[in-house]
Amino acid sequence: MYDLIIIGGGPAGLSAGMYAGRASLKTLVIDKGLMGGQMQNTLEVENYPGIPQITGPELSEQMYQHMLAFGAEFKQAEIASVALTSDIKVVHLANKETLQSKAIIIASGAQPRYLGVPGEKEFAGRGVSYCATCDGAFFRGKNVVVVGGGDSAVEEGLFLTRYAESVTIIHRRESLRAQPILQERAFAHEKITFIWNTTVTEILGEQKVTAVSLQDVTSNTSKQLRADGIFIYVGFTPNTSYLKDSGLLDKGGYVVTNQNMQTEQRGVFAAGDVRATNLRQIVTAASDGAVAAMASYHYLDSL
Numbered sequence: 001m002y003d004l005i006i007i008g009g010g011p012a013g014l015s016a017g018m019y020a021g022r023a024s025l026k027t028l029v030i031d032k033g034l035m036g037g038q039m040q041n042t043l044e045v046e047n048y049p050g051i052p053q054i055t056g057p058e059l060s061e062q063m064y065q066h067m068l069a070f071g072a073e074f075k076q077a078e079i080a081s082v083a084l085t086s087d088i089k090v091v092h093l094a095n096k097e098t099l100q101s102k103a104i105i106i107a108s109g110a111q112p113r114y115l116g117v118p119g120e121k122e123f124a125g126r127g128v129s130y131c132a133t134c135d136g137a138f139f140r141g142k143n144v145v146v147v148g149g150g151d152s153a154v155e156e157g158l159f160l161t162r163y164a165e166s167v168t169i170i171h172r173r174e175s176l177r178a179q180p181i182l183q184e185r186a187f188a189h190e191k192i193t194f195i196w197n198t199t200v201t202e203i204l205g206e207q208k209v210t211a212v213s214l215q216d217v218t219s220n221t222s223k224q225l226r227a228d229g230i231f232i233y234v235g236f237t238p239n240t241s242y243l244k245d246s247g248l249l250d251k252g253g254y255v256v257t258n259q260n261m262q263t264e265q266r267g268v269f270a271a272g273d274v275r276a277t278n279l280r281q282i283v284t285a286a287s288d289g290a291v292a293a294m295a296s297y298h299y300l301d302s303l
């Protein structure tokens with residue numbers, strides 16, 4: 001029996017694990033993949049306070065080692081379902097193993113959303129990508145398009161200029177959602193051009209992607225654009241399918257908490273991107289994790 005099980009080993013889960021271990025709680029962090037979460041797919045992090053520049057995998061490793069040093073355990077496994085209504089929380093793993101704890105922190109983050117157009121599934125891994133850090137180097141000297149107007153699209157578009165001959169960012173509106181500093185860098189970059197008020201309606205190719213079909217949403221006209229690759233950054237979906245009947249989710253599937261990261265359910269807390277919140281960053285995930293761990297500590301102390 002653990003005092004605390006933390007679902008997810010991204011920055012929220014690792015920070016929560018570090019605080020909980022330091023508070024002497026018997027703590028287990030479970031992640032179905034590598035520890036670090038989305039940080040593993042981020043080449044450069046330059047907005048984590050006190051660390052001007054670090055790669056995502058390096059920051060993941062440092063957070064992981066920091067957590068282990070305070071005694072929290074890590075297990076690689078997928079959570080299939082949870083039973084949260086009793087005082088003893090039960091976690092069912094996909095491998096049929098069952099674990100128990102007195103408190104739970106949900107820190108299962110989010111994953112890239114699909115565009116949902118013809119060709120997307122067919123050409124996945126053959127020109128369609130959701131990770132410039134992973135796949136960018138395959139597009140050296142090529143022409144790529146990036147879909148989206150948020151931080152991810154612009155930041156990853158900038159990253160792709162290291163390899164690609166040209167990067168065309170296609171956005172459905174005429175202004176970007178991305179942070180001003182990223183916008184300024186993209187507008188100033190000679191390899192980057194923008195196509196505004198336009199959606200991608202189909203991804204075309206034979207063995208690999210060769211073009212995308214575009215629709216101008218203001219004039220309703222269509223055209224094709226030659227492209228060797230398409231990087232899709234149209235937002236994220238919370239990883240909460242294992243919580244679908246929990247009553248803890250909002251309409252978008254995010255976990256609702258108060259400012260102490262406490263959900264409606266006693267002994268159940270949430271932290272990071274999985275939470276209904278306005279800012280989703282490494283620093284906010286880490287901060288949420290710290291608050292959730294200390295709230296768990298006070299809850300366990302009150303039992």
Ligand code: FAD
Binds near residue numbers: 041048080156
């Ligand atoms: P995540 O990082 O999503 O981690 C959740 C973890 O839960 C994952 O490891 C996942 O495997 C695990 N999990 C999910 N479901 C299950 C399950 N059923 N069973 C077991 N494990 C499960 N933020 C910044 O501050 N600076 C940046 O420069 C920056 N760059 C970014 C670049 C990109 C391309 C992306 C996509 C995001 C970037 N972000 C950046 C955002 C930042 O990475 C996220 O806000 C942060 O990682 C969220 O942390 P988290 O711990 O809440 O969730």
Ligand code: NAP
Binds near residue numbers: 151153236
């Ligand atoms: P996001 O902020 O949700 O932006 C998604 C973008 O995709 C928006 O521009 C949206 O258009 C567009 N879009 C959504 N659905 C679409 C569709 N079906 N077709 C075409 N376009 C579509 O997602 P994100 O950029 O991935 O960022 C997610 C979170 O991670 C944010 O909190 C972000 O701040 C954080 N992040 C931070 C950094 C950093 O700090 N350096 C880097 C990356 C990500 P509209 O604008 O019209 O809605």
